Amino acid sequence: MNVSNRTGAEPAPWVVIKFGGTSVSTRPRWENIARIAAAHRAQGRKVLIVVSALSGITDLLKRIAESGPDEPAARAAQAEIVRRHEAMRVDLQTDSRAALDRWLGELEHLIICPRRSTRALDWQAEVFALGELMSSTLGAAFLSSQGLPTQWLDAREHLTAQPLANQSAWSRTLSATVPAAPDAGFERALAARGDAFITQGFIARDPEGKTVLLGRGGSDTSAGYFGAMLRAQCVEIWTDVPGMFSANPRLVPGARLLAQLDYQEAQEIATTGAKVLHPRSLGPLRRAGVPLVIKDTNRPQLAGTLIRAVASDAAPCVKAISARKGVTLISMETVGMWQQVGFLADVFAAFKHHGLSVDLIGSAETNVTVSLDPSENLVNSDVLSALAADLAKVCRVKVIAPCAAITLVGRGMRSLLHRLSGVLAEFGALDVHLISQSSNNLNLTFVVDESLADDLIPRLHALLIRADALRAEDGAIFGPSWRELEAAGAPPPRAVWWRERRTALLELAAQASPRYVYDLATVREMARALRALGCVDRWHYALKANAHPAILRTLHEEGFAFECVSLAEVQALRTILPGLAPERILFTPNFAPRDEYAAALEAGVRVTFDALHPLRHWGDLLRDRDIHLRVDLGVGRGHHDKVKTGGATSKFGVSLDEVEEFRALARHAGARIVGLHAHLGSGILDAGHWRSVYAQLASLAEGFTHIESIDVGGGLGVPARPDEQPLDLAALGRVLDEVKQAYPQFALWMEPGRFLVAEAGVLLARVTQTKRKGQVHYVGIDAGMNSLLRPALYDAWHEIVNLDRLDEAPAQMVQVVGPICESGDVLGSNRRLPECREGDVILIAQAGAYGATMASRYNLREPATEAIL
């Protein structure tokens, strides 16, 4: 940030620095505040420090505020509050006992006050205000003792709230608004008193002089008010994160730090989900032209996010995607809304009457749907019920909740629409309740069921980058990703085997082309990495990933059992491994004919059923058999629609509501259900997924009588793109251990396929021709979608290199295409390769899984042959 140091006769500029609860809860954190304030002082700035209550104190005050007749609860909270502040005072070694005792005495007074039993709003405000009053009191004493004489300022003396028209009593007292504007008189008066002050966030007074609160995020708001009133050089919000991100980093580790935003964009992002800054703080600053910067207390060297009026003529760009949960939709339906004069006025009058502010609006001829943001008022009072009752007088009301509003934020949104086809397609698969595009051209919002939001956001973020709508490479707008910030110093990625074995691979390529080559050492390495997770009792290798005999023998040696999906796979496996016990084969077919089940059961193979049909119609096969049940836990996961194998639109598994019927049919047929299985998709890189599947299956299994094993499937992801992080196996082990500890009675099974073999295989092909059409360069190779279908089928991304020119610098951007007569026969698009010549050997990496096993003779072209290195 560039905050220039003013010189000359100009009065010293002000800076307002705000610290939240965790930043004021330990002595080291207070020392940090002292350092930051001293640095500003050294630069000749006057400092106003705004603080929140010590962390956890507002919750304790809330318990007192809500205690009602339960005095013991209030007393318990009070004792804890006293203990925390005493401990803090001792830790800070300040002589602030008398000052602190004044507030603690006030607390005692408020607890014995008769207004407690009625939870009077003004009484509540006084209770809550104590948190900030105490923390700032401690802070003033501490900072002064550190050689930074700091005067304590009662924020209520300077912030006067103005009731808004139609503001509810609740909101007037507990979520009040201050009309803060530059106030030269206040600035002069304060400057005359000193150079450094500390005051409270969150609190103000109403015109009658009663204490009021500024609502959630009120400390940011206070900093904004004071910044505007003092016309500060800058307002700094010090928090525990580096700034605002292009998405919630907890959901999207690849989210990028936003280096710079204008007020409106920041307001939009803060309003639509980002918790780092309360949006109310920005309005007064925008009007006063005061910039705000978000800084990370733990990493003060990072520039953070600077918010100011930018008249930049930068190209339109999506800056962030956010999700606001807890949104309530009110859908109002009437027969004749069209041209019915005053209908909307009546409807909105009801919202006004109940003090509810409408956010999004969508309307049709007979329906108007609006959204309400989450608020304590909505959750803790009957206001929604009263509103609905009033609305029901003029229309049919339906309350749709809980919803999430997913918002894309960025200036010039409308000119980006053409880039958003992939994003819109993602929404197309969902039930979107409402779409809204703001008239200020800053956002585009989709309202969907809340439960969908967490999975949707990472996918959309990736799609926005892929579509170049979120131009992550623009350094002026975007900083590093969250992952980069977190993983500074993490070990470099593992060297890939095929770089080291280049010569051998080129020899194999010279013998035949195209050709799959497998490295058994890598298969072994992956197998051992999995087997090291002690909590998994049996590992099955999913044969469909790669059925090469050498791979099957290797995995057999490594102690793997096998999972087959067709009788032919079972037979092939038994031919290759004649000594394999049939019970180590898990047969998990889908819509297979009866005779496959009959043959597998006869052979003593373990069989998984995933439909009611076989039990209903082929009961005679099942007498005294042990069977496994594949359930559909209702949600699909994976890197592409076609690899999602859960959810109602997937053909796999018995849905949860049919499980009881399945059990009854099994009982009737005389079969015992000994295993539960679910497999929700492939390419999953988040360990938490298996925790949830495992925990759900185990809790389901408790209701059964004979379950021995829980099979949580496979789907262990293999990172493909350079920006993807590998699955954290240690984390996977931890989450599985945790569930296992709670359900020790069930054996844990898994059935990975791709994870074991993807990395171990490459597809070698030769360049056939090159071509340029317009601006597009093509490199043709002799392997097409008949050899490797994944790019065409799943949009899968495989690394592609020119093995003959591995060390040459990349030249132009090319499309790597095969010889098949299909426009989809593209193995890699927009790749940077060195100049390719006819006959060069091209290597397509991570081709060990679903390569050869999916190959075909389409166009009567023979697919790639297979070789072992």
Place this chain on the structure above:
Amino acid sequence: MTTLSDPRQARAFRFIRREFADGVATLVYAFDDGPELIERVTFPGATPIAAGRRVALDAALDLLHLIAGISYYKSGVPGEIRIESTPLDASTASFLDTLYLHGLGEFAYHNKLDLRERIRFPATTVARVPAAFLGLPQHTLVPIGGGKDSLVSVEILKASGAQATAVWVGHSPLIESCAARTGLSTLNIGRELSPILFEYNRAGAWNGHIPVTAINSAILVVAAILYGHDAIAFSNERSASSATLEYDGQQINHQWSKGWAFERAFGELIASRVAADLHYYSLLRPLSELAVAQRFARVSAYDGLFSSCNRNFRILGPKPADRWCGQCPKCHFVFLALAPFMPKPRLLAIFGRNLLDDEALAPGFDALIEYRDHKPFECVGEGVESRAAFAALAARAEWREDALVARFREHIAPQLDPATLALEPLLAPAGEHRIPPRLVPFVFDAHR
């Protein structure tokens, strides 16, 4: 693994012995001459027992041994029950006969077994020794299960100013987090079943529902003597006493050990055989499920923590779906029962979805209101309660258009007598109970 003989072929189930050392109760059983089935119950931080309580502890451990045997007995249900650990008096034997028969009622129904001829606890002519008055400290053990009921009890006890400890058996992060939120002192008792039981199950033993509340009650009696508590306050409500169905002339109640008959019999047995001043009761007994829901709605502190889901999620997750499956009768009932008493956005935030706006769930809710189906085998409220809750929602503008409420309003309510649909009468406490007089006002006065 050695091959085990099938317990279903056994002639006798044997109560071999029970021991207690270093805070661990060891309970040993066997089928015929099969391997010993050893269950361990661990009482953390238990100090050596005072001499004055030793006899009571022995009596409590004997009872625990006899009651906990039901988990193993049911694997084979042999015709003979042999007690080798302690002589059994006639009234205790008769209590156990009743407990095993009714507590295994649903198990017998599902497995098509008739236990009436099999369960015979052999009584000896040993004289009954009346229990002594131990002078136990006034301190209540309140078992909590992570669901709404026990949390309502906790709040009642807190409001009354009673000294209480929240206690639970077995490892459960979900219960642990609820317990921490109560603000009470906590006690987590460990219980480890014999691993051979699982092997028997794999080998095809009988399996099914057991009266786990009875086992937990017996464990808490031992705890009360060990740590010094004069009361055990369970949270079973009125509807837990009603039978779920009748089969072959027998009333079957899914939750028999949560019912009034068990509470009274067990409470009397404890007072007469273990400690005269140890009071076992249910604090919510005179309340309907709806009345409990109404009280639960008053406190929001547990919203993001509790779960009554039958899926018994023991693993904590951040999302509502990690605590509420949304598919089981418990989820359906708790959602329905809370709906009339809390703001709709709050309820939807707890469950993460609106179960009453999902047409696919119609059969589940039909079962609750006993429409076209009988009451399911779950701890859910009575049909009249569910119907009244639906009727209350049908009159509420914010609910009436939701798919299943609209369906009730249009298709089901017209077939019902409106007089039977009132909510208010169901909220009034009524019926028998064993609540200590001091606490009665806190339960009966709806506004406290």
